[in-house]
Amino acid sequence: MRMAIYVLCGAVVGFIAMYTTLSFQMDFNFLSIAYHVNVILTTLTAALLLYIVLSILQMWKKSSDNLSEDEEDEMDIWLYKKFSDTNLLVITTVVIGIVSTAISLITNQPTWLELASTVSVMIAFALSIGVSSMINRFYPDRNLPSVSEKDYAKKLLAASDEGERHVMLEGLYRSYNMLNGTLIIGLFLLILYSIGTGVSQLFAIFVVSSVLLGSNAQYYLLIRKKT
């Protein structure tokens, strides 16, 4: 029933979007605001980078505190939540940084802006490694792999216990379903944009389709093997 409602809603939204797109010619010129958008995104990336560094320092300091037995659980919960929040922030910063760099390089912004955007992304990538390696500091007794090790993600999954895997499975399955749905919506938006503006988005459509096919093939081939 819920699926039928989703499909119906999707059809209505799709129809309205398609009708609106075909009725109005999209002549919005992004180039006129590219510089300002680029400056805002680069500043945002820099601010987020600063916040991530502060979070790392906070976690570093807290994880070296000597605790009484009563405080141990609270500290572990705090570290766990902070670690998750910081990881989300790192991913957000990497994505915003990549978009910012793309705008600066594609729209030929001043060199300082191109440099600032590119360096910000590189720092964000470096910090993502730094944040991931914090887990080894929190749990020195556990045999967790180092970020620099080959097949780090695989080894980390293997080192996780069944409760942690249960949580990961729940999160990843929701994320996988959401990604499938949003990428398909994204494909439709790209098609609408191409029709509306006359600017072909076929390359992006091919890329998104390949990602969709690749991730679904990987998932279904893996579960098929486990019969």
Place this chain on the structure above:
Amino acid sequence: MRTRLKELRARNGLNQTELAKRANVSRQTISLIEREEFIPSLLIAVRIARIFNEAIESVFLFEEEEIE
């Protein structure tokens, strides 16, 4: 499934972190079991029951219809 984990932990003066160390699992797993959001494997259930010197079925309580 219901569990007496929290009660047993309080009786033995153990926090989640300490119990997790003794059962060789993460604190998150202990927390999930306590909140009855996750049914542990037989191995972990045995380990936990042994820590409290109790039988598994007195730590993890199943309704009759769950077992049938």
